[in-house]
Amino acid sequence: MDAREMKIRAAAAALSYVEDGMRLGIGTGSTADEFVRLLAERVANGMSVVGVPTSERTARLCVELDVPLMSLDELPELDLTIDGADEVDGQLRLIKGGGGALLREKIVASASSRMIVIADETKVVETLGAFKLPIEVNPFGMVATRIAIEKLAAKLGLSGAIEPRRSGDGIFTTDGGHYILDASFGRIPDAEALASALNAIPGVVEHGLFINMASIAIIAGPAGARTLKADN
Numbered sequence: 001m002d003a004r005e006m007k008i009r010a011a012a013a014a015l016s017y018v019e020d021g022m023r024l025g026i027g028t029g030s031t032a033d034e035f036v037r038l039l040a041e042r043v044a045n046g047m048s049v050v051g052v053p054t055s056e057r058t059a060r061l062c063v064e065l066d067v068p069l070m071s072l073d074e075l076p077e078l079d080l081t082i083d084g085a086d087e088v089d090g091q092l093r094l095i096k097g098g099g100g101a102l103l104r105e106k107i108v109a110s111a112s113s114r115m116i117v118i119a120d121e122t123k124v125v126e127t128l129g130a131f132k133l134p135i136e137v138n139p140f141g142m143v144a145t146r147i148a149i150e151k152l153a154a155k156l157g158l159s160g161a162i163e164p165r166r167s168g169d170g171i172f173t174t175d176g177g178h179y180i181l182d183a184s185f186g187r188i189p190d191a192e193a194l195a196s197a198l199n200a201i202p203g204v205v206e207h208g209l210f211i212n213m214a215s216i217a218i219i220a221g222p223a224g225a226r227t228l229k230a231d232n
């Protein structure tokens with residue numbers, strides 16, 4: 001079974017949580033794309049849902065496949081968000097933002113009664129941090145913000161390169177017009193402490209640590225899909 005088949009398997013399992021009439025947050029990334037494709041088939045067969053996309057990329061795919069969309073301002077309270085992740089640990093703490101959509105993803109997930117993560121086995125880790133932590137920052141003063149992040153990381157015993165994400169010859173820009181600093185901490189033993197500390201830096205717009213947000217993670221592997229549950 002290849003990686004795409006595992007993503008489809010996780011997305012298909014998540015579809016069973018979607019009910020007629022739901023207001024859905026729709027995630028971003030290759031796994032979320034598979035969910036959109038399966039959802040579009042349900043919609044074509046008469047299911048009535050409205051989605052709020054977490055990125056321009058997801059919005060384009062939904063429009064292409066005739067999945068009805070509204071903005072979060074039109075639909076500010078959602079029943080369920082389904083989204084991928086870059087890393088998932090045993091407490092369903094996540095690293096997200098590999099595709100640069102973390103800010104909208106976090107806003108949409110926070111506006112949802114429930115968040116379900118869909119991922120393949122390769123995303124499951126014991127301790128978060130092997131994946132570079134994306135930190136979305138305001139372009140103004142990016143270097144000063146990076147230095148502030150380095151200093152706080154050192155206080156928490158973390159080190160590693162913190163580099164602006166690039167796109168072609170330039171700097172990657174998010175849908176919100178911000179930059180992303182990817183932090184190679186390697187291992188984040190206290191994700192809660194790091195999340196709070198990052199939130200306190202003025203130039204940090206948002207970070208890719210999603211804590212106490214997901215209630216279920218559907219993890220697909222060659223042998224099938226399993227469900228991890230959180231206490232929240």
Ligand SMILES: O=C[C@H](O)[C@H](O)[C@H](O)COP(=O)(O)O
Binds near residue numbers: 031085086
């Ligand atoms: O910004 C992107 C998102 O957080 C994605 O959900 C995450 O990067 C996982 O993407 P993929 O399903 O392509 O691995």
